[in-house]
Amino acid sequence: MVDRTIVEDALVDGLFDWVDEGTLTTIVAESTGVADPSTRDALVFGVVAWLLVEGYMTPTTMGNPWDVDIWEALRRIAGPWFHDSSRELQFTQMELTARGRAAAEAIAVREGWTPPTAALYN
DSSP states (O other), rough: OOOHHHHHHHHHHHHHSSHHHHHHHHHHHHOOOOOOHHHHHHHHHHHHHHHHHSSSEEETTTEEEEESSSHHOOOOOOOOHHHTSSOOOOOOEEEOHHHHHHHHHHHHHHHOOOOOOOOTTO
C-alpha cells in the first residue's frame, strides 16, 4: 500500500479519469474510516474546496469546464447539500489543471512509476 494523503490520492486518480464525488467519497472513507454520511460528505467537500481553490482541479461536465469562478462552483456543489443535509453531496466531475497534473506526475515519480501521457477522458 502506498502512503499518500487524501489530496494526493485524488490527484493521482485524476491522471487516469475524471474525479467525481464517488471517487472522493471512497478515498475519504478508506483514508479516515469515517462512516457517518454527513461527516464524510463534509470532509469530501473540504477536499473539493481545497483542490479547486488551490488550482489543482477544475469542475467539469463531461469534459466541459464550468464557465464560473471558483466561489460559484463551490456554491453550486455545496448549495443543495448544505441546505438539506439528508441529501448526498453530488457534483459532476473534476479534472486536473496543469498545476494538478504536474503535482500528480511528481507523486508518480516519487513512487517510481510512469504516469500516463493523457487521462482516459482526454
